[in-house]
Structures are given as structure tokens and as C-alpha cells.
Ligand SMILES: [Zn+2]
């Protein structure tokens with residue numbers, strides 16, 4: 410164990426999460442049928458900017474080559490946020506790597522295991538990038554004011570006692586909330602974390618400083634940040650779900666016969682685009698209105714519209730949004746696509762708001778302007794990397 414004076418990495422005062430014992434010696438869950446564990450974790454601590462490129466390269470090379478890890482990792486001056494699939498026989502090796510590395514030793518208190526395990530990414534992408542998209546970085550001293558973390562069982566009990574009058578905020582994107590949510594939750598309708606924080610401040614304004622505010626997100630990181638900001642602004646009693654909906658889903662799965670207060674799916678930022686918490690179907694196909702909660706990306710990668718598509722519409726529209734251009738491009742070979750390169754059709758906002766683009770015929774209306782027909786280079790990294798990028802970029806606020 411390295412002392413603080415030897416380590417160049419400053420650590421914020423440990424909060425309740427950091428105080429948890431490391432889970433290295435805990436039994437690990439059974440892997441998926443393909444032999445992979447799927448896991449996420451995050452931690453807030455300072456990494457000097459100058460160290461980031463080398464750290465990124467080390468993770469990219471050693472995790473990918475030596476450990477067979479696939480997934481998406483962000484590192485930045487304020488820590489790490491990772492979503493991974495790992496061959497199960499290497500999971501302890503990854504844990505050991507983290508504990509032996511000066512930057513990470515003692516900082517990752519636990520792995521947040523997925524509800525369902527399987528290889529959920531095609532390749533490993535490591536990016537130097539802020540962990541949560543804010544205009545200005547939040548000071549580590551602010552992040553250290555962590556909200557209260559409730560275990561899934563404590564969370565469930567507290568919300569049952571509070572009843573429908575509790576202020577319960579879903580910190581995820583609107584499209585995530587569409588396919589699954591806690592009963593009586595409110596979902597601020599915002600596309601960015603910054604805009605969402607403004608709406609949340611509005612919801613909390615005027616409440617007594619000690620009135621409880623409950624908040625949850627996919628894996629916990631957004632609430633760690635949002636809860637710390639609210640606490641710094643005077644709301645003393647912010648409670649968040651430890652490990653997010655992922656952890657609650659595990660709790661529901663491991664308590665057969667219990668009554669879940671979450672209904673539906675948990676959206677995941679990998680190629681699965683969701684895992685089931687309960688079998689309630691809360692949403693409808695964007696093309697025909699049938700009950701459905703299966704997200705897809707339009708098969709035309711230049712369109713990439715994120716929408717809900719039932720199996721019948723998937724067959725009818727060849728896994729596209731139904732637009733003639735998308736149907737044509739979905740039929741093209743890779744060589745034809747390379748010869749007929751096209752930039753993205755939608756901006757981020759439109760790509761995640763299918764309700765704004767589908768007509769009554771179940772066909773997406775593309776923007777009228779054709780300036781998007783300019784040629785743009787395909788991203789580097791080969792077809793597999795592009796596929797992961799395409800599936801994952803919906804989650805830019807996390
Ligand atoms: Zn349909």
C-alpha cells in the first residue's frame with residue numbers, strides 16, 4: 410500500500426463510498442454463458458493532466474492485450490468511469506492490476522456487477538474525457554460531499570415508507586426512463602447533465618434544507634455528482650441509490666417473490682441497450698405503437714436514430730427507421746458504403762428524440778436540407794470500434 414506522500418495522485422477526503430472495504434476477496438458472480446463478466450465502476454480522485462495520455466495508453470494496451478477486456482473507459486483529471494466486459498478467468502487479474510497501479514490502488518471500492526453477464530462490447534475504447542459533461546469541472550472538494558448512499562434494500566424500504574409524496578428524481582435521460590423507472594419518479598426532460606441540473610435545482614428550490622431528496626441513475630455516478638452539488642448548495646438530506654438501477658436489478662433478481670418498486674428495463678450503454686429488471690413493458694414501438702421496449706439504432710449508420718422497434722417493424726423496415734435513404738444504405742455492401750460516405754444525418758438531440766421524427770406511417774422524416782451529404786472520413790479503429798461507438802454514444806451525459 411502506497412502512502413499519500415509517495416503517490417502523485419491526490420485523493421479527495423474519503424466519503425461513505427470510498428470507506429467501503431475493497432471487494433477483492435468477495436465471491437464473484439457467475440459469468441454469462443459466454444464466460445464474460447460485465448461490470449462498471451467509477452471513482453473520483455485527481456489525476457494530473459500530464460499523466461493522462463500515458464495512463465490511457467497503459468490501460469488500452471494492458472487491459473486489452475493481457476486481460477482481454479472490452480468496454481468503454483473515460484479517464485480525466487477527476488478520476489475514472491468504466492463499463493467493461495471481462496473474460497471471467499481474468500477478472501481477478503484486472504482487480505489486481507488496479508490495486509497494483511499507483512493511480513488506482515485503494516480507490517475502486519467495488520465493482521458494480523451487471524444484472525445479466527455477457528460480452529457487451531466488441532472492443533476496448535479508452536478516452537481522456539471528463540467523466541460527467543458539465544460546463545465547468547466540479548471541484549473534487551465538492552465531489553467529496555457525497556450524498557447518502559442507500560443499499561437497494563434500504564432504498565426500497567425508505568421509499569415504501571415515504572409513499573407517493575416523496576421527491577424521487579430519475580437522473581437519467583428521457584429515453585432511458587421510457588423503458589423502465591421507479592414508481593412515482595419524475596424525469597427532468599433534458600439532454601445534457603447541465604440542463605438537467607438546472608431542472609433539478611428548480612424542483613428542490615424552496616424545500617426545507619433537511620427535506621429528503623431521493624435520486625437515482627443507471628450506475629450511481631450521475632447521482633454522486635448531482636447529489637454533491639445539491640449538498641454544496643444547501644440541501645442536507647440527499648439520498649441516492651448505491652450502484653443505481655443496476656444494483657437494484659440485482660437485488661430484485663436475488664429476492665424472488667419480492668415486490669419490485671421499479672418496473673421495466675434498465676437501459677445500458679452497450680450493445681444490449683437494456684437489461685430486464687421486471688417483465689413489465691412500459692413503452693411502445695415508435696413505428697407502429699405496439700407494446701415494446703426494445704431499443705435499436707437505425708441500421709443505416711449515418712442515421713443511427715435511437716428508437717424502439719418491435720420485431721414486426723424490424724422485419725418490415727429491415728432494421729431501419731423506414732426512410733428510403735436508410736433502406737437503400739442498409740442494403741449496401743461495406744465497399745459501397747465506403748465509396749458513398751455520408752456524414753451524420755441527425756444532431757444528438759434529434760437522434761435521441763424519435764417521437765419528433767416519425768410520421769404516422771412509421772417512417773422517419775429526415776431533415777430537408779441535404780448538406781449532410783458531404784463526404785466525411787469514417788472514424789479510425791475498424792468496423793468493430795465503429796459499431797461500439799455507434800451503440801454507446803447515446804450516453805454522453807454519463
Ligand atoms: Zn412496430
Ligand SMILES: [Zn+2]
Pocket residue numbers: 707708709712713714729730731732735773
Ligand atoms: Zn434511419
